[in-house]
Amino acid sequence: MNYRHYTATDFVTDPFFRSWILEQDSSAAAFWENWMKENPDRREELDEARALLYVLAEKELHIETEELDGRVTDLLAHISGHVQRTEMRTRPAFYRYWGIAASICAVAGLGWLGYRSMEVKPGRADESATMTENVAGHIVRFNQTTKPVTILLEDSSVVTLEPQSELTFPEKFAPERREVYLKGEAFFQISHNPEKPFLVRTKELVTRVLGTSFTVRSFEKDRNASVSVKTGRVSVYSKKDEPDAGSPEKVMGVVLKPNQRVLFDKQESRLVKVIVDVPLRVREIPAASLVFDEAPVKNVFKTLEKEYGIELFFNEELLSDCQLTANLSGLPMYEQLDLICRIIHAKYEVVDGQVIIHGEGCKAD
């Protein structure tokens, strides 16, 4: 795809560009930031498109995966009960089922459904960027370019295939599951379908999801294979632990939340849960709320937990006297943690995809 000839209006309507701005998609962001560097003369055009989209979008309105799932469940519960509850019609209907939504998210919380998935135009220029083969009802796409290419699957799921990577998928998914095979690296945005789990198979790992977005990396040359999650939850297990078709529920594996990543050491054949190198905000916290003035450090940690969807553990009693005055806005997570820990004389470590704070407390004496 030659973006060099794009005008601002072309950018505004380009799905990959839109996913950068509107969905704050990390792989799109990486691509476009790099593109801007390489094409400084096109910056003006690009910025005008960005400006218009930002303004029209206003702010990123929060509808978290879990809440959206909860809303749909509410809707279905409501209409199924409707026959017996005709009185609903006459009262101003305000449905706030937060409690329900929260309890459902544990069960059905794997949903991520792309508004973006319908914006992606299948094929397009990407078609020529990949070698396509058709083998016995399976399509094999190999990305021989130096840039990621986008593949739209028949269920509206979107796969961003990195260079030198190969994706094999059936022309038509089986009725009970959606299954693809990956060599190399790809980012997946899976359309939500609880009836039909989506499985990404690599040589060593199986990643199973219902609907979410995540990256799988499994190059032959690497020591590690990995899966990292952007939204939703996925479960990952090693291929040799794969359950039989008879008992799909009992799986020995790990469950990943956003910003967590699992590494599979090929030699030692074990799974290790870590935090991604650059955690992305799962929720935008206004800059003003990241400026702390003698705030209890507990509140600061709670804010970061919300911002990154990562759990932080600390001894609340021990740190109860610690206060923080700092501006954490605009800093990546690890720099935020460094700064806090320097101020309250603590240390942190990452264990099993979580952050643990070790501090002695801040008593004046």
Added chain:
Amino acid sequence: MTSGENSSQSRDTRLWQELVEGSDQALGQLMHFHFKALLNYGFKFVKDEAFVKDCIQEVFIDLWRSRGRVAQPTHVRAYLLVSLRRKIARNRRTMRLGDDSLHDEYAFSIEFSPEWWMIKDETLTRKAQVVSEMLAALPVRQREVIYLKYYQELSREEISAMLNITPQTVSNLLQMAYGQLRKRFSPSAISAFFVLLFV
């Protein structure tokens, strides 16, 4: 029209048919697919996320109740958007949100703050502010047409069906928007980009 729009439209059409046949799952999927676009649109009328979300839910409840009676729309999203617009207007009146609610339903306001997007680049912030001022200076209808075309990516025909005006009027509104901008702002403030938007 691109194939992507085709595939999402044919998906919508299929879901709609399943809905008419009584599939509540199809209803749920339609809500899932369109929630974000609807939320963004509704927010233009009322700056209250919780209120808009409730209105969206009601739109789908209404749709379920009337599924046997509604004709298949050619563009499902446009249909949902217009249903939401009506729902918001009605609920505002009953809820008495704002005193001049009758006029309010036409208030299509777009606000901008660099903080919402954590924009740190000053050139970009300035650009966005100019765009935002330009949009704010336009009559409401013109602003909405620009939004529907460039944010919701609706075609001229879809916008015309939504707003109950002819496709030619849609084009005229876009043209007029450009004329207004030219009158109000110095030529240098109107970037090449805005010229492109309206031709």
